Amino acid sequence: MRPAHVAGVGVSEFGKFPDVSLPTLVADSVQAAMADADMSNVDAIYLGNVYGSSGIGPRALSSLHAAGVPIVTIEAACASSTLAFIEASWAVSTGRYETVLVVGCEQLSSRFSGGIRPNSADPEGHAGLVLPALYAMAANRYIEYYGLTHEQLAMVSVKNHENGAKNPRAQYRRAVTLDEVMNSPMIADPLTLLQCCPISDGSASAVITARDHPKGILIAGYKLGSGGLWDYASPHVWGYDLVSRVALDVYRDLGITPLEIDLFEVHDAFTIGEIVTTEALGLAEIGCGGMFVESGASGLDGKSPVNPSGGLLSKGHPLGATGLSQVTEVVLQLRDEAGDCQVDGARRGMVETMGGGVSMVDGNACGVIVLENNRAQ
Amino acid sequence: MRPAHVAGVGVSEFGKFPDVSLPTLVADSVQAAMADADMSNVDAIYLGNVYGSSGIGPRALSSLHAAGVPIVTIEAACASSTLAFIEASWAVSTGRYETVLVVGCEQLSSRFSGGIRPNSADPEGHAGLVLPALYAMAANRYIEYYGLTHEQLAMVSVKNHENGAKNPRAQYRRAVTLDEVMNSPMIADPLTLLQCCPISDGSASAVITARDHPKGILIAGYKLGSGGLWDYASPHVWGYDLVSRVALDVYRDLGITPLEIDLFEVHDAFTIGEIVTTEALGLAEIGCGGMFVESGASGLDGKSPVNPSGGLLSKGHPLGATGLSQVTEVVLQLRDEAGDCQVDGARRGMVETMGGGVSMVDGNACGVIVLENNRAQ
Numbered sequence: 139m140r141p142a143h144v145a146g147v148g149v150s151e152f153g154k155f156p157d158v159s160l161p162t163l164v165a166d167s168v169q170a171a172m173a174d175a176d177m178s179n180v181d182a183i184y185l186g187n188v189y190g191s192s193g194i195g196p197r198a199l200s201s202l203h204a205a206g207v208p209i210v211t212i213e214a215a216c217a218s219s220t221l222a223f224i225e226a227s228w229a230v231s232t233g234r235y236e237t238v239l240v241v242g243c244e245q246l247s248s249r250f251s252g253g254i255r256p257n258s259a260d261p262e263g264h265a266g267l268v269l270p271a272l273y274a275m276a277a278n279r280y281i282e283y284y285g286l287t288h289e290q291l292a293m294v295s296v297k298n299h300e301n302g303a304k305n306p307r308a309q310y311r312r313a314v315t316l317d318e319v320m321n322s323p324m325i326a327d328p329l330t331l332l333q334c335c336p337i338s339d340g341s342a343s344a345v346i347t348a349r350d351h352p353k354g355i356l357i358a359g360y361k362l363g364s365g366g367l368w369d370y371a372s373p374h375v376w377g378y379d380l381v382s383r384v385a386l387d388v389y390r391d392l393g394i395t396p397l398e399i400d401l402f403e404v405h406d407a408f409t410i411g412e413i414v415t416t417e418a419l420g421l422a423e424i425g426c427g428g429m430f431v432e433s434g435a436s437g438l439d440g441k442s443p444v445n446p447s448g449g450l451l452s453k454g455h456p457l458g459a460t461g462l463s464q465v466t467e468v469v470l471q472l473r474d475e476a477g478d479c480q481v482d483g484a485r486r487g488m489v490e491t492m493g494g495g496v497s498m499v500d501g502n503a504c505g506v507i508v509l510e511n512n513r514a515q
Numbered sequence: 516m517r518p519a520h521v522a523g524v525g526v527s528e529f530g531k532f533p534d535v536s537l538p539t540l541v542a543d544s545v546q547a548a549m550a551d552a553d554m555s556n557v558d559a560i561y562l563g564n565v566y567g568s569s570g571i572g573p574r575a576l577s578s579l580h581a582a583g584v585p586i587v588t589i590e591a592a593c594a595s596s597t598l599a600f601i602e603a604s605w606a607v608s609t610g611r612y613e614t615v616l617v618v619g620c621e622q623l624s625s626r627f628s629g630g631i632r633p634n635s636a637d638p639e640g641h642a643g644l645v646l647p648a649l650y651a652m653a654a655n656r657y658i659e660y661y662g663l664t665h666e667q668l669a670m671v672s673v674k675n676h677e678n679g680a681k682n683p684r685a686q687y688r689r690a691v692t693l694d695e696v697m698n699s700p701m702i703a704d705p706l707t708l709l710q711c712c713p714i715s716d717g718s719a720s721a722v723i724t725a726r727d728h729p730k731g732i733l734i735a736g737y738k739l740g741s742g743g744l745w746d747y748a749s750p751h752v753w754g755y756d757l758v759s760r761v762a763l764d765v766y767r768d769l770g771i772t773p774l775e776i777d778l779f780e781v782h783d784a785f786t787i788g789e790i791v792t793t794e795a796l797g798l799a800e801i802g803c804g805g806m807f808v809e810s811g812a813s814g815l816d817g818k819s820p821v822n823p824s825g826g827l828l829s830k831g832h833p834l835g836a837t838g839l840s841q842v843t844e845v846v847l848q849l850r851d852e853a854g855d856c857q858v859d860g861a862r863r864g865m866v867e868t869m870g871g872g873v874s875m876v877d878g879n880a881c882g883v884i885v886l887e888n889n890r891a892q
Contacts, residue, residue: 183741188569189569192565192566192590192592192834193590193591193592193870193871193879193880194590195590195591195741195880196741196742196879196880206740206741206742207740207741208739208740208741209591209741209880210589210591210598210602210739211589211590211591212587212588212589212590213569213570213571213572213588213589213590214570214572214586214587214588215569215570221587225587225602228606228609228611229605232605232609232611234605234609362585362587363583363584363585364560364572364573364583364584364585364586365573365583457569493570494570502570502573503570503572503573503586
């Protein structure tokens with residue numbers, strides 16, 4: 139096993155662009171990442187995407203004339219490109235390829251103008267259990283168990299929009315007040331509109347290489363897991379068991395504690411997701427995720443900054459692109475290039491992504507990645 | 516790099532089962548493969564599928580309570596599970612996992628009752644260039660170049676249906692005459708109905724392990740490539756360039772010639788596909804694929820048996836399951852368990868799968884795998 143490094147990253151604009159094709163979105167991030175890495179060739183491509191049609195990998199890349207090198211397309215719902223990044227990292231560090239391009243992409247707005255519909259072929263989808271409803275159930279269960287306040291829940295959105303307002307790559311770059319969050323339209327009680335990620339189109343790319351590279355950020359560790367059907371019998375809210383298991387594996391592998399990580403980009407598709415995730419990652423005690431955000435500990439200047447980029451809530455959530463967007467944000471942090479979102483002295487960062495199906499009840503994926511700047515300062 | 520072996524294989528019934536869910540189809544092949552390998556646990560699962568929805572991996576496996584281990588879902592059109600098998604093989608031989616389950620699956624009949632529709636968002640799909648039309652164009656170009664006769668083209672179907680009639684795993688188990696093939700309804704001139712693979716549902720699974728196993732069949736080599744947009748400027752018919760490049764890489768890696776391979780399971784979604792593929796694999800000279808099948812060289816008793824299982828034309832083509840169905844057939848041959856389809860003394864076999872998009876013009880994938888029985892006889 140040899141070390142693998144991220145040599146370059148790039149993103150397209152994130153937003154709603156129903157008239158922009160997937161290959162065009164992909165070209166934007168690929169060209170940016172290749173330019174960032176100052177490279178013109180790769181040995182293979184791994185691509186994460188959810189809603190593309192048959193043969194989407196070569197098709198999404200068609201405008202780049204990339205045909206020839208192996209292309210592997212991975213689907214794991216929201217964690218698609220997180221898993222693509224992990225599979226590509228393994229391929230590079232085991233000597234299969236010297237340099238790999240990883241691409242995540244999604245064109246949602248042209249397909250789902252009114253939100254992502256449930257799959258009526260599934261019992262849960264038939265019953266209307268779309269993702270906002272499932273997260274709302276988790277939120278209500280959590281509130282009942284632990285006394286989380288609606289204000290604490292909303293504070294996740296306030297914090298992430300405050301960060302996103304400083305991030306030129308975010309889809310929504312406007313800070314919002316606690317009142318605005320709590321009084322925005324109710325989507326699935328207790329989750330209001332500003333506590334739900336938007337529909338987004340976009341792509342994000344990264345170049346992974348085994349070569350020494352002046353910008354190289356070490357891929358220090360990663361794990362993936364699948365998990366749980368919604369486990370009605372678990373003492374924990376949905377998401378906790380899977381994320382904590384995968385994260386613990388990563389901490390154990392690296393021999394580090396959560397306090398030795400300088401920033402976290404995590405899956406906050408809904409505010410309750412970040413609350414549960416901060417606990418699953420070991421940043422807060424179980425039941426204390428609300429107090430954690432309220433205390434400012436996860437703010438840009440806190441002891442454990444969470445989603446300094448603005449997270450999915452503000453930065454947007456083009457499903458297949460999300461994981462690599464998170465990787466991009468962490469890499470820029472570790473290169474001290476995160477501008478107004480910069481976490482001072484960041485040397486090690488974590489990406490965490492959950493990927494549930496349209497109906498989460500049927501199972502889901504989680505990928506966790508740790509990146510390090512181990513160059514001399 | 517340590518050797519990886521196929522320890523067990525299994526398939527569901529192949530056919531049109533619009534009322535049977537994907538998890539049910541998957542359970543059939545997984546249980547068969549795990550029983551064949553005499554195993555009850557695996558360390559990870561790679562799954563190939565094309566038309567499942569978001570999060571299809573964990574969802575397709577939901578009835579097996581497999582959640583927990585890493586699940587990676589790969590989409591590469593018809594080559595989806597061929598690529599899943601290749602990625603899983605790499606993971607096992609590099610020590611990432613000890614034992615991996617690979618699953619391919621597809622439920623087409625409930626989605627495409629009248630055939631797979633073109634994607635109207637693509638220029639080619641909008642113009643009606645569905646796969647039968649694209650293969651027909653390739654066939655006409657080939658006929659024009661090389662003087663292939665319509666009878667030779669039809670002989671591929673006669674041969675494969677003759678083989679399929681002996682295969683209990685085939686969707687269509689009836690031999691057909693040359694007249695029947697040539698007089699079946701025209702789908703896309705010159706391809707008649709019996710020269711086109713059917714719509715199929717099904718799943719196929721294999722267990723790959725690094726352990727010594729009494730049934731172990733060595734995964735001797737593999738390659739994948741992506742290729743070509745339809746290259747109008749190529750002197751070759753569509754498919755030739757990509758398949759020959761990937762196959763040559765495999766032969767070179769293994770230091771063998773095509774004559775040292777005892778049987779071939781190749782992508783004959785349409786008869787012209789097998790003609791071109793036999794040339795690309797080096798079994799016949801360019802332009803001689805028609806004479807090759809006419810000579811009987813690719814028959815069950817020929818020097819290079821091609822599709823002794825009946826191929827996609829007879830065995831069926833549940834897209835995501837096809838690659839692992841081909842792997843299953845080769846493994847059974849190498850274990851001398853192929854019954855009436857058995858190729859005498861088979862010790863080494865090849866799988867070749869092409870994966871084009873709905874519109875092939877945008878690029879496609881090819882995976883080639885060589886399996887060997889290297890146990891003492």
